[in-house]
Amino acid sequence: MIDTGSEPLLKLEGLHKAFGALKATDGVDLTVLPGEIHALIGPNGAGKSTLIAEIAGGLAPDAGRVALLGQDVTGWPVARRARLGLGRSFQVSSLAMEFSVLRNVMLAVQARETGARGFWSPVRRDERLRSEALGVLDRVRLVSRAGDPVSALSHGERRLLEVALALALRPRVLLLDEPMAGLGPEGTRELTAFLATLKREAGMLLVEHDMDAVFALADRISVLVYGRIIASGTAAEIRASAAVRDAYLGDRPC
Numbered sequence: 001m002i003d004t005g006s007e008p009l010l011k012l013e014g015l016h017k018a019f020g021a022l023k024a025t026d027g028v029d030l031t032v033l034p035g036e037i038h039a040l041i042g043p044n045g046a047g048k049s050t051l052i053a054e055i056a057g058g059l060a061p062d063a064g065r066v067a068l069l070g071q072d073v074t075g076w077p078v079a080r081r082a083r084l085g086l087g088r089s090f091q092v093s094s095l096a097m098e099f100s101v102l103r104n105v106m107l108a109v110q111a112r113e114t115g116a117r118g119f120w121s122p123v124r125r126d127e128r129l130r131s132e133a134l135g136v137l138d139r140v141r142l143v144s145r146a147g148d149p150v151s152a153l154s155h156g157e158r159r160l161l162e163v164a165l166a167l168a169l170r171p172r173v174l175l176l177d178e179p180m181a182g183l184g185p186e187g188t189r190e191l192t193a194f195l196a197t198l199k200r201e202a203g204m205l206l207v208e209h210d211m212d213a214v215f216a217l218a219d220r221i222s223v224l225v226y227g228r229i230i231a232s233g234t235a236a237e238i239r240a241s242a243a244v245r246d247a248y249l250g251d252r253p254c
Helices: 048-056 078-084 101-114 127-139 155-167 185-198 211-217 235-240 242-249
Strands: 010-019 022-032 037-041 063-068 086-089 173-177 203-207 220-225 228-233
Touching (some): 010 048, 022 048, 022 063, 022 203, 022 228, 078 086, 127 155, 155 173, 185 211, 211 235, 220 235, 228 242
Parallel strands (some): 037 203
Antiparallel strands (some): 220 228
16 A cells, blocks of 8 residues: 655656757656555657666766655665665666576675675675575575576566566665566566565556556556656546547557
8 A cells, every 4th residue: 555644765856868959858756655656658769768767876867856765866876776775677687697596686685785896706605695585586486496597587587587686685666667578468467466565565666568567556657758747647547648648548458
């Protein structure tokens, strides 16, 4: 349940980012509340990836403010935001394909504790890291693949492993960048069910093109078009919006 009486976990105020004449982010205001899945949808080229990069710290906004857990993190690097409680899954895989599934998660746990300076130190013999990583893999139902190389996983299993790496950071806020991409119907159903339970411990900003998943998961939905949020509300309100239908949903079944 959304905690509407609490301060936002994530708050964006007036974010602007331009690349020459192109306004990729044009005055974006957005919040993620405790216990909430806030979906961000919009057509290709709307500025969603730019906005996620600004939140994560990979891209500095030209103007505006990013606040995480009440702290202004606008000038913070990626690793410092992650240590404060920001987790992220990527649209394009960031997995170490030659390592085992378990080692990938162990490295994520280690990075949470030590930052970049300790990321590549030996982890194989650290039983504490191993135990925590196995627990994370059990949550995403990948513990049986712990010893396998990531390259042996199916596409759907790799998407679950991406979520596991984000969970290893013990996030308070999760940025999920198209987690359903490439999944079949069964994989989408499984991941949708898992994310629905996960929001009890981490608020989420979900960028997703699968409208069935968005409408099933989202407590609120914001629609980004040409760098501006043109509508924000519940799934029912977004379905009923003529402006959203004209700009994005079109004839999609709702």
